[in-house]
C-alpha cells in the first residue's frame with residue numbers, strides 16, 4: 001500500500017460544468033477569481049498553497065523583503081464561493097482523450113481544462129550548471145539564495161585564506177535581462193551599505209559582483225537607451241558587467257567563460273532564461289520550443305475545451321510571430337479574455353480573438369535608478385522612473401497587507417540604507433540541493 005492510498009482529490013459533483021485550472025500564478029489566479037463568479041465549478045490546482053509575485057523575488061533573495069510579503073495564500077485570495085475548490089497538488093499528467101488530469105493521489109475529470117502552469121528555469125541542457133547554480137523562479141529559490149549568501153559571509157569571517165574568502169564573497173549573475181540587472185544592483189547595494197557594517201572584519205573590496213550577458217547589451221527586450229543606461233548605473237555601482245560572453249561551465253567553484261576567463265565563486269545565480277513547463281501527456285506536435293501552441297482564443301490547437309494561457313502558451317500572430325513575451329500582463333490579459341470567451345462559448349456564440357495591450361516594461365537598478373520604456377517610444381530613467389517602478393509594483397501586489405508591508409519596508413530601507421531580512425533560517429547546504437525530493441512528492445518538482 002502506498003502512502004497516498006487513503007488520499008483522493010474529493011471534488012463533489014455539480015450541475016455546473018467543471019473547469020480545472022492548473023497553476024495559480026498571474027494567469028491562473030486571475031482566471032479563478034473571475035470564473036468563480038460565473039456558472040462554473042472551478043477547481044484550482046497548484047503545487048504550492050500560495051500565489052507568488054515573482055518580480056520581487058530578487059528582493060527576498062537580497063534581504064530587502066520578507067518572503068511572506070510577496071506571496072498570498074491561495075485559500076485566502078479566493079474564498080466564500082461554494083463552486084470553488086483549491087487542491088495543493090502537483091499535476092503530473094494530462095489525458096486529453098479521456099479528459100482528466102492525474103496527480104499522485106488520483107485523477108480528476110474536467111469539462112474544461114486550462115493550463116496556466118507557467119515556466120521553469122532554462123539551463124539550456126547544461127546539467128552541471130543546473131546542479132550547481134542558483135535559479136530564481138520560486139520563493140524557495142529566493143530563500144535558498146539568501147541563506148546561502150549570508151552563510152558565505154559568516155564562513156568568510158572564520159577564514160584567513162584569501163583565495164577561499166574571495167570565492168565566498170564573489171557572486172556571478174548570469175543573464176542581463178531585468179532579473180539579472182535587478183539582482184546585480186541589489187547585491188551591489190548590500191555590498192555598499194549593509195555588509196561592511198555587519199561584517200567589519202571583512203574587506204569588501206575583495207567582493208566582486210559580475211553580471212554576464214551572452215549578447216552584446218543588457219535588457220535586450222527593452223530599448224537600446226534603457227540597456228545602455230542600466231549598464232551605466234551598474235558601472236557606477238562597481239558591478240563588473242561582461243557582455244558578449246557565455247558561461248561554459250561551473251564546477252569546483254570556478255565559473256569558466258567561453259573565452260577561458262575563470263572566476264572563482266561559490267555563488268552562481270542563473271537568470272539567463274525560462275522555458276514553458278510542459279506537463280506529461282500533452283501530444284508532442286502541440287509543443288513548440290517548450291510552449292503549447294494555442295489559437296487566438298487560447299484554445300490548444302485542435303481542441304474545443306482545452307486551453308493554455310500565460311508563459312506556457314504560444315499564441316503566434318502577425319504582431320507576435322514567435323508568441324507573446326513571457327511576462328505577467330500577457331498572462332493576466334489572457335485570463336481576463338478567456339473568461340469572456342468561455343461565457344460566449346457556453347452561450348453558443350462566437351468567441352473573440354485575443355489582442356495584447358503592451359503597457360511597457362521597466363527595470364530598477366537600486367535606489368533612485370530605474371529605466372522605463374512605454375508604448376509610443378516614451379522612455380525615461382533615473383529618480384522618476386524609480387518612483388514609477390515602485391508605484392506599479394506596489395499596485396500589482398495582491399492584498400492590502402502586502403502592499404502596506406512592502407511600502408513600509410521600502411520606506412525604511414530608503415532612509416536607513418538597511419535591508420533588514422538577514423536571518424539565516426534555512427541552513428541551506430548546496431550539497432543537499434535536491435532537498436525538495438525529501439519533501440512530499442505530492443507537491444514538488446524535481447526540476448526547477
Ligand SMILES: Cc1cc2nc3c(=O)[nH]c(=O)nc-3n(C[C@H](O)[C@H](O)[C@H](O)COP(=O)(O)OP(=O)(O)OC[C@H]3O[C@@H](n4cnc5c(N)ncnc54)[C@H](O)[C@@H]3O)c2cc1C
Pocket residue numbers: 022023024025026027028045046047048050051052054055056057058089090091092116117118119136137178179277279309310311312326327328329331
Ligand atoms: C525573477 C522573475 C522576475 C520577473 N519579473 C517580471 C516583471 O518585472 N514583469 C513582468 O511582467 N513579468 C516578470 N516576470 C515574469 C512573470 O512572472 C511571468 O511572466 C508570469 O508569472 C507568468 O504567469 P503564469 O500565470 O503564466 O505563470 P506563473 O505566474 O509562473 O504561475 C504558474 C503557477 O503554476 C504552478 N505550477 C507549475 N507547475 C505545476 C504543476 N505541474 N502542477 C500544479 N501547479 C503547477 C506554480 O506553482 C505557479 O503557481 C518575472 C519572472 C521571474 C522569474
